[in-house]
Structures are given as structure tokens and as C-alpha cells.
Amino acid sequence: MQSWFKYPVTRRFLLGVGALLGGTSAVRLAFGKAPPPYPQDDTHAAQSNPAGGHGTHNGMTTVGEVNNARNGFDPHEILTDWDRGTVSRLPDGGILREFEITAEDKEIEIAPGLLFPAWTYNGRVPGPTLRVTEGDRVRIRFRNLGSHTHSMHFHGIHSARMDGVPGAGNVPPGGMFVYEFDAFPFGCHLYHCHSIPLKRHIHKGLYGAFIIDPDPDRHPEQADTARSRLLGSLENARWQEFVLVMNGFDTNFDDENEVYAVNSIAHAYSKRPIAVDRARPIRLYLVNVTEFDPINSLHLHANFFDYYDHGTTLSPTQRTIDTIMQCQGQRGILEMTYKDHEPGVYMFHAHQSEFAELGWMSLFNVRDVALQQQASGE
Structure with missing residues (x-):
């Protein structure tokens, strides 16, 4: 009997084997019907799924949960644990x-x-x-x-x-x-x-x-603008700031990634969308350290942002864009607002479709925090 492994073991090969074995391939990635996409968590999870079941690319997501306690870190805490x-x-x-x-x-x-x-x-x-x-x-x-x-x-x-x-x-x-x-x-x-x-x-x-x-x-x-980026200042307190490190993992060491993510855990922010307050602006610190691929990217759905290449200017280097590419080692700051949007779940992800389906797919859960606090009597 011929061994399959006479052929190159690429990420596509492993995904194909996973399909043949019903989702139990060596990489344990199953891209089929997903579990309920939004567990009801007051801090990070969506309260509903306005995307009509398509919030995770119609079920194209990893199945099951990563043990964050065993890892010793939680990707949702990494977003803000300066x-x-x-x-x-x-x-x-x-x-x-x-x-x-x-x-x-x-x-x-x-x-x-x-x-x-x-x-x-x-x-x-x-x-x-x-x-x-x-x-x-x-x-x-x-x-x-x-x-x-x-x-x-x-x-x-x-x-x-x-x-x-x-x-x-x-x-x-x-x-x-x-x-x-x-x-x-x-x-x-x-x-x-x-x-x-x-x-x-x-x-x-x-x-x-x-x-x-x-x-x-x-x-x-530009002192006011500078203060808005200075952690601990009153001007900075109104911003919702998150760090996103784009990375990939070569699980079989063939110099080709099988898994992509931001902050390391595939589909972490699809399964538990990042909760944001519609009334407050958002600032993303985006860093690309993906090895083996010449570029990575971030595409924002239903909105646009201003971009500061390397973050070394106080005025945007690009205005009103919805997609940014970064080579390895490149980074920048993205600023956006959802104040004129309706509450709901909004995608952002790599615009290399393969990257998105192999883990680099995320969601914002845009909420009216003040109204929710009033409704709950807080």
C-alpha cells in the first residue's frame, strides 16, 4: 500500500485529509457546521446574531474551544493587557x-x-x-x-x-x-x-x-491628539484600544502555515466577538509578524478607518480606507467609529480568503452600552 506521505504535506493536503476523516485530521481543524456562534457572555459575546447565521462565514470555523487556562493566556485579555x-x-x-x-x-x-x-x-x-x-x-x-x-x-x-x-x-x-x-x-x-x-x-x-x-x-x-494616545489621560479614556498581532503557525514545519490568527488563537474573535461601545471611537494597534507569507491584511466590513503607518505620525497617512496590507514587521494604527451605525455584529478579517477560513476571521459586537446599562438598572 502506498503511503499518502510520499506527497508534499501542505495545509491543503491536511485539510483534504480532514474532510475525508470527518474533521479529525492531524491539525484538528473541522470546517463544517459550527457550534452556536455567540455564547452569552456580558463582556465579549454578542447578544444576538444579526448576521443571520453567516457571522462566521456560514460555519467555516474551527469546531470546539481552546483551553485558555491551560495555555496560561486568553486572547481576549491580550487585546488590552498593556x-x-x-x-x-x-x-x-x-x-x-x-x-x-x-x-x-x-x-x-x-x-x-x-x-x-x-x-x-x-x-x-x-x-x-x-x-x-x-x-x-x-x-x-x-x-x-x-x-x-x-x-x-x-x-x-x-x-x-x-x-x-x-x-x-x-x-x-x-x-x-x-x-x-x-x-x-x-x-x-x-x-x-x-x-x-x-x-x-x-x-x-x-x-x-x-x-x-x-x-x-x-x-x-498637536497636544490634544497626542494626549488621546497617552494611556491614562482623560483624552485617552474615551477611546477603546485593542492590540492585534497577526500571526500564522506552520504545524508540520514545511515552511507553509496551516493556521492563521490574530493574537494566536484561530477564530477566537469569531466565537466570542469583541464587545465595543457604539458611542466611543476605536483604535487598533495592528502588527504583522506572519512568517512564510509575504503580506497579511485587515479588511473592515461596513465601515472605513484612518491609518497611521507605523503610528509615528499624529495625522493619518491614509484616510477613509477599509483594507490595509502589511509586510512582515510592518505595523500601524487604525482609528474608526461606529457612532452612526446600528448596533450589531460587524466582521473584520484578512482579505486573503484562505487566511480568514484558516483562522483569521473576527467580529465586533457593536452595542449601545449606556442604553443597556439603563435597561439593567445600573
Whole structure:
């Protein structure tokens, strides 16, 4: 009897085998009739399905649930769990933000029943979202508890010896290194391992978002806009901010992804739509670290947004668009509002259809929060 595995084992091959076996392929991805799409959860779930059953591309979604507790992280919490570090004052009066980051090998579940042998920062993929303010001194104590040499390379401005590349902050197993630099420029950035082979270290999960908020005092001509991005300010409090790290997973290590996602868990935000208040504007910090594909993208349904490439400007670099493409390492800020829309469930997803069907499909649940609070007597 001839073995099937004389042929290339690609994601399409695995999906075909899954169909033949009734959805029990090696990748455990079943694209058939989906479970009820919106569990009734006050925080994240939709209250109804106005999409008429098509909110998950007519059932084209993973079947079952990922065990977030076993993973040690929840993709819905990753949306907003900014790590601000431990804050103290420098002798010159400046702000010092200190972070503790550990690299470790860890098996994570990226789709129901599908375990992936990841390399992680602080036990999660993506790693913690580090959020600082322009001009802060940033100090990261990096410990490598993994099985391979690792590093942290920050997209930003710093000295050569802090670059996190071989010869400058590359850390062997059991080692430690302290990265230190001042946070410039403001924007939506990222960090990732830069050890060799680079594609494997990134693809295995060693990356995370690095957000530098603008300091309004440095931008007096656009101080109000800068304050709206400064976490903790009154102007920022009216915004609903979320970080979305676009990634993919090569489950059989053939340099081709079988699963796509934002924040690592396939279809996480299809099954539990992201709850947003219709009265408040939305800001997305979008980062692409998808390996093996030249671009990834985000398409917003029924709405348009302003885009800030790399987030390094306070005025949009593109206005009134509904689709943005990013190559690996590219990132940006998207701003939008649903204030003139009716409440309901609205899609956003990769506009490579294959990516969407293999996990990168998401939904906003747009609600009238004030009216719901009044109705419930809050």
C-alpha cells in the first residue's frame, strides 16, 4: 500500500485529509457546521446574531474551544493587557520603566485540539504588550530559560550594543542580558527574537507588540491628539484600544502555515466577538509578524478607518480606507467609529480568503452600552 506521505504535506493536503476523516485530521481543524456562534457572555459575546447565521462565514470555523487556562493566556485579555513595567524616577527626574522578560519553551493550543511547540516570551504568544511613553528610559532584564539561544530585538532607536542580534544581546540558554534605551520614536512597534535561523525563531512565537505613546509636551502643535494616545489621560479614556498581532503557525514545519490568527488563537474573535461601545471611537494597534507569507491584511466590513503607518505620525497617512496590507514587521494604527451605525455584529478579517477560513476571521459586537446599562438598572 502506498503511503499518502510520499506527497508534499501542505495545509491543503491536511485539510483534504480532514474532510475525508470527518474533521479529525492531524491539525484538528473541522470546517463544517459550527457550534452556536455567540455564547452569552456580558463582556465579549454578542447578544444576538444579526448576521443571520453567516457571522462566521456560514460555519467555516474551527469546531470546539481552546483551553485558555491551560495555555496560561486568553486572547481576549491580550487585546488590552498593556504591560507598563515597574516605574521609578531617574536621578535627572526622568521616568524609568523596568520589565522582566523570560524566554521559555512551551506547548500551546492554537486551535481546538491542536498543540504547537512554541518558544515564548513570558509563557505566551504573542509576548506581553510593552507600553511606554516617548522619552522614557526602558530597561528589560531578559532571561533565557529556553533550549536555544534567544534575544530581544526592538524596532525603535537605540545603540548597536542594544540591538538584540548575534554579538549584541544574543543570550545562550541559562543566560541573562539587560537591554536599556530611551523610547523613541513614538508609535506602534514590535520586538522579536533575532537569533539564527531568524525565520524559525520568529515563527515559533518569539515576538510581541511594543507601543510608545507620544509625550504631549513634545508635540505642542498637536497636544490634544497626542494626549488621546497617552494611556491614562482623560483624552485617552474615551477611546477603546485593542492590540492585534497577526500571526500564522506552520504545524508540520514545511515552511507553509496551516493556521492563521490574530493574537494566536484561530477564530477566537469569531466565537466570542469583541464587545465595543457604539458611542466611543476605536483604535487598533495592528502588527504583522506572519512568517512564510509575504503580506497579511485587515479588511473592515461596513465601515472605513484612518491609518497611521507605523503610528509615528499624529495625522493619518491614509484616510477613509477599509483594507490595509502589511509586510512582515510592518505595523500601524487604525482609528474608526461606529457612532452612526446600528448596533450589531460587524466582521473584520484578512482579505486573503484562505487566511480568514484558516483562522483569521473576527467580529465586533457593536452595542449601545449606556442604553443597556439603563435597561439593567445600573
